[in-house]
Amino acid sequence: MAIAKTPQDLKITPRDRRFGRDEKQERWWFAGDPFSTAFLNALSVTFPRGEAFFIDSVKAFRDGASPKLEREIRAFTMQEVMHSREHVAFNRKIADTGYNLAPLEAAVEEAMQRIKDRPAIVNLAVTMALEHYTALMARIMMRNPGWWQGVEKHWADLWRWHSIEEIEHKGVAYDTWLHATRDWSRWQR
Ligand SMILES: [Fe+2]
Numbered sequence: 315m316a317i318a319k320t321p322q323d324l325k326i327t328p329r330d331r332r333f334g335r336d337e338k339q340e341r342w343w344f345a346g347d348p349f350s351t352a353f354l355n356a357l358s359v360t361f362p363r364g365e366a367f368f369i370d371s372v373k374a375f376r377d378g379a380s381p382k383l384e385r386e387i388r389a390f391t392m393q394e395v396m397h398s399r400e401h402v403a404f405n406r407k408i409a410d411t412g413y414n415l416a417p418l419e420a421a422v423e424e425a426m427q428r429i430k431d432r433p434a435i436v437n438l439a440v441t442m443a444l445e446h447y448t449a450l451m452a453r454i455m456m457r458n459p460g461w462w463q464g465v466e467k468h469w470a471d472l473w474r475w476h477s478i479e480e481i482e483h484k485g486v487a488y489d490t491w492l493h494a495t496r497d498w499s500r501w502q503r
């Protein structure tokens with residue numbers, strides 16, 4: 315089976331955008347649908363801590379990276395930092411409407427504590443896998459424009475912006491893994 319490689323001419327562009335700061339917040343902001351709203355709210359609550367973890371996991375192995383990979387890691391980091399900034403703002407808005415973030419935040423924190431002494435290479439492998447899922451989810455969000463019908467525009471834009479950048483940088487953790495394990499056998503990998 316052919317293994318898809320990151321395109322040589324891929325350019326990862328961090329887009330410094332801000333969303334919904336001054337908008338009036340509806341509780342069921344996803345087209346009035348409590349289920350989809352809660353699903354995306356829950357996902358968003360995990361992002362700030364999760365993305366910080368992804369950044370740390372990838373950066374731990376940037377030494378000796380090719381100039382191309384180094385550039386990509388830098389762009390990946392900038393993208394994730396801005397995603398977190400926007401999701402922190404989003405999370406504040408949903409908390410204002412009565413959505414209780416605390417239990418989920420505590421669960422994320424607990425998971426982080428559990429993994430903090432794990433070998434860095436394991437964290438990179440986990441990041442690689444989670445970035446794969448994120449890119450899959452982003453693809454679903456991008457391929458079904460009808461999905462966003464009736465959703466408050468600034469929030470639809472936030473999720474689409476995030477999706478675009480997740481697809482763009484989906485190979486970075488994997489390429490970092492290939493770099494980090496370059497001396498390993500195929501079996502070991
Ligand atoms: Fe992200």
Ligand SMILES: [Fe+2]
Nearest residue numbers: 394445448480
């Ligand atoms: Fe990502």
